[in-house]
Amino acid sequence: MSLPDQQGRSSTAINGDDMIITYIGGGSRQWVPKFVQDMALSTLDGEVRLYDVNYESAQLNARFGNWVEIECETNGTWSYEAVEDLETALAGADVVITSTQFDPAETFVHDLDIPQAYGIHGAVSATIGPGGIMRAMRTIPLYRTFAATIREQCPDAWVFNFTNPVHFVTRALYDEYPEINAVGLCHEVMGTRFYLAHLAEEHLGVDATHDDITLNVKGINHFTWVDEAYCKGIDLWPLLEGYLDSEQANRVFTPTDLEDESVFVDNQQVTWELFRRFGLFPAAGDRHLVEYANWFLHGGEDTLNRWGIKRTGSDYRAKHWTPTDSKQTTDVKAWLDGEKAFELEPTHEVFADVLEALAGGDPFTTNVNMINTGQVSDIEQGAIVETNALVRANEIRPLSTGGFPRQIRSIIATHVDTIETVIDASRTGDVDEAFKGVLIDPQVRTLSPQDSRDMFAELVAAETSYLSEWELEASEVLAGSPEYE
Template identity: 55%
Template sequence: MVNDQQLIDQSSRQQSLPELPDNRVKITYIGGGSRQWAPNLFRDLALCTDVKGEVALYDVNHKSAKLNAKFGNWVQNKEDAVGDWEYTAVEDRATALDGADFVILSTQFNPAETFVHDLDIPEKYGIYGAVAATIGPGGILRAMRTIPVYRELGTAIGEQCPDAWVLNYTNPMTWATRALYEAFPEINVLGLCHEVFHAQDMLADLVGEYFDEGRPDRDEIDINVKGINHFTWVDEAYWRGIDLFEVIDYHLKQEGALREFSVAEMADEDPFVDNNQVTFELYRRFGVLPAAGDRHLVEYAPWFIQGAMPDDLNRWGVKRTTSEYRSQHWEDNATDHQTYDVKSWMDGTEEFSLAESGEIAVDLIKTLTNGGMMKTHVNLPNHGQVSDLPDGAVVETNALITPNNVKPITAGSLPRPVRTQLCSHVETHETLIEAAVDDGNVDLAFQAFLNDPQVRTLQTETARELFAELIAAEESYLIDWDLDASDVLSESNAFHS
């Protein structure tokens, strides 16, 4: 028999139960004027019924953010949009971040004033970067521009929305993510990149080619991921219990699997073309599979960008991204598969279709918000995920995502010859972070620059002139670095010319 005191106790417990979440979230998009990632996100959100809410778009170019807000609401009003989202362009960053449940970072400096130099100036010194976005002399200059900005963003997130989940898409991925954690160690940042999906898609293609089962979805390809962004490796890959390394070995014995390409063949190819020849060459030499596109791999393993260019790069089926492409990609009238003209969609001059982008930001938001579980690759500080890389360095491995929780999955060690390559890049990452924290120490940054494998092909004095010329060309974007105190720059003719 229940007495009065028990009824009182039950009533008290019922009154103290937390309310169920209404699945309504605030997403703050820093870089909300984005021409690629933002339109992808809006379409994915329009097809999502598991969460709903508001998206605050902040961008230093407020006009672009306003255009994207207009586009987001336009997408939301499409007949086949089933989501419930409201888009607003916000002029003040603190206001945009206030109360955010999720923060998406996707920013870029004007390529015509930065990226162009990252590509063209090293070429004058014989360094033929294919992308120049995340490593090499151009990638290091991009990191020098980015690290101070992302340290400031990390501090702002710590002040305005410390419990928010932060999804970083900005390159250079490793440096940007590491800078956020350096500024606010308790931050919940996931660095996200789709290059590992490329490896899963390639393996799914091989399954579809050699098994009478049809091509599986990439999510059916189970891989053990370990390394750093754009230089990630796979030492185990399975589909339905089948060892896919055996499938790769079989494929490589087939006629035409390994081949050379000519300059003429590559002339009209898109710069994002991927023929997997570098991937297969590295697999044959080291016994583990690189999990990034060839255009990125050649910069981290720069054997492929030595010799007569572009012939010896094109021979591997890789095409360089030119500075002309980068600058035109930034222009308002740019039309290519990486840049979306939202005005043309809204005025009806270009056909618009509401289809999923293939990116996982919305899947992460759904899982972290209201349930389920997913496994995917993320960039996080190393706390044992890769046992033989330095603790605290940002590494890319699989992680298990559950509501409000991310658990990195231990990936194990790397073969010594591969680890040798990775450690060089990791130490360069850490040295440059240290230089930024040390009041913008340019001379320490130059030590990181000297240790880059692409730069090690130069005499030290030549490397100094390359570094100084890049600094001089992009000086207005390096205001957080103490250029006046640099002995390296004071010695240089390029900086003072």
Template identity: 40%
Template sequence: MIRENNKVKDIQIAYIGGGSRNWAWTFMKDLALEAELSGTIRLYDIDKKAAKANEIIGNKISQKENAVGKWEYKALASIEETLTGADFVIISVLPGDFKEMASDVHTPEKYGIYQSVGDTVGPGGIIRAMRTIPMFFEIAENIKKYSPDAWVINYTNPMTICVKALYAAFPEIKAYGCCHEVFGTQTILKKALEEMRGLKDVERHEIRTNALGINHFTWIDRATYKDIDLLPIYKEFVDKHYEEGYQVDEEHWLNSVFKSSEKVKFDLFRRHGLIAAAGDRHLAEFVPSNWYLKDPETVAKWQYKLTPVSFRIENREALKEKSRKYVDGMLEIELENSGEEGIAQIKALVGLNELVTNVNLPNKGQMAGVPFDAVVETNALFQAGTVRPIIAGGLPREIESITLRHVEVQEGIIEAALAKDMDKAFKAFSADVQVSTLNPDDARALFDEMVENTKHYLSYWNI
């Protein structure tokens, strides 16, 4: 990297999963709109054609007249060439294919277990973790070998387990996990402030929150806008919209598998007095399934949707076509800021600013009541060359007990992977809050069937 007149040039970013047809484009556009950074993006993906397409798309973005950040994109064939000399490593990979994801999400339905996402907790999240952990062990070992001083930013789910796996394989790694779920909750707080107090032109980033928990089960116990305490205002907002729900934007939950009317979030606030800082689809999977996920009728009552893998397959085909049109020049690439904070984090780490935001890191005392080194999600201060977790405090006992159950399962699956022990993996699987509703024989049958369905990606486990 070269520092010159409040700009940092020649930054080397290695992008593992560089054939991504969603997040990679978002990242490219955000980089193009940042004038103070420039350099090279090295794209590495097992799908070499997708990475090559993104090389073309990335360079087209960089050449646009309104692209103030200039980057060169290169699709590379080897992980060694991709990582050597990298200042930053981005990880955004799909652990398995949609065939495996279909098993993660839909096989448990035969046993009465419904999952709204199936990528973090629950039987789907755990089996996905079994595929993902060996990949992240290997990624960490390669980072240790080729770019041990790089900052590593993970976007892959299951987020907590991915970050834990990186540190398990390379304890000195400088890695953290990024998730935008808290941003969505800050947006709801902004809407509440505008509606209940009539304030105008409030920006999401002006909403200050104290976040604590684990990824996709993160909570806010303090929130302010300037000198205004937002929790009483949020309570008024929840009471007003509890019955009918609330649409954050124009897209109604009935028309989107990713939207909700925030009723799960509102109900959890009434139960516990803290703001649940993730989307309803994720939150529902962390609590007992008879709360919000008993059956499709219960899901509809709480005004969100199960996300079928068939939708993801259709969406992938649409994105493939979009990629082809971008490459061929049949579709114009529009530059717009995503509102994500990955670029702001990079700017802080290279010394151009300071930033406080929520990230996933091993617990070094920033969160009370959770085991040391378990990965937690709290705020951290980003400065030149450092990410310092901010003391967040602890959760109320009733939320802490649910959180700790998931922590134990997540720690258990990592321990099982380190030992390559399928019996330990099953013990972690059967302790999950959703799986534990089954009798032992059914839990074992479900585990065995899901493992069989994904065994192509489980060679690491010696099965």
């Protein structure tokens, strides 16, 4: 793949007073309601086209978006429309959002439960490891279609991907359309900024918010690291190093301690242990970090619990697909029908700020996932890396971050090799080539050769209906396992 000559710059300027945004995955139960609120509070105006295979869900979200414009005191002026056809939805768009997900009851359940039966206890199984790779294999062909259609209908659009696994999916967009202006966004680093602001307040007496924290961020999605941290110009490194010996950075948890906690609880014990061992501060939630630093997975849920992590079980995934049963997804209909009070408030996502800066507003710096053209000096160029970037009128420019200590670089390089192997395989739908990427994943390396093959075959067999773009019947790997039927 040739690298973009000038990464992150569109040939067409965005008009902040008349913007066209296409939302692929516009029936989303979680992200669209957040997006509507942030757009209403922004200084931008325009129209939003909501595209989703579940057209009725997109219609419901369009109704909600227009309702917010009427019922609430907004800054921006937006109209929302559900669109059934992808080409029509994308025609002439200035901005494209991709945020899609297959039914977790039919996919995530397998991603979590099948590897667990082989002794792999993924904490989330949505980013890396066998579950994350399967999610990528389901998703990549669809995103190749999106990228090809963007090339035809709105080639200069800014494309923002929120779909996990962010690095696989964003890489697929670039692989299909190398000139695409694609950016992967994730809020994990934001959580680190909130945490460091809290530490600065508590231990330095500084009145701080997450906006006061400045970090040098580098890594790959959900495995990002920091080697510089400041709060209002104050170097936080002495505080972090001194905190290593504190009781709070050396806690041991039991299953009982976590009984009433959410699966999203972050006790930062893995964060502090990795900082203690490698000298850089991790900037992602512990539940994601352990899937890369997979020695925290050995011993199953007991080990995860000891480090303050509550595993995301398949029962949770299935349940929280239904808004009425979930605190994670949003029941928009309850707001519209007056069964639940609605309050317009910011979500702390950066997307609206990014759009305002691209449209000529105040420049700012935030973390993004983009093609590596040298911003991370010792990670393969062409891979998707996560670093800070300067966002300003018509440009998102990744900032140079330097490299890594050998040990961290080794872990990242292995995962980049897995991602690139699966991306290569997806061009032709070669299942056996994709299996090579599975084999080199550190979680899978804990298995015997036959168990590796059988686990992969069982995952594929369970999700065949979602893998129609892969040449399953031509696979020697699948044919050699009794688990593939």
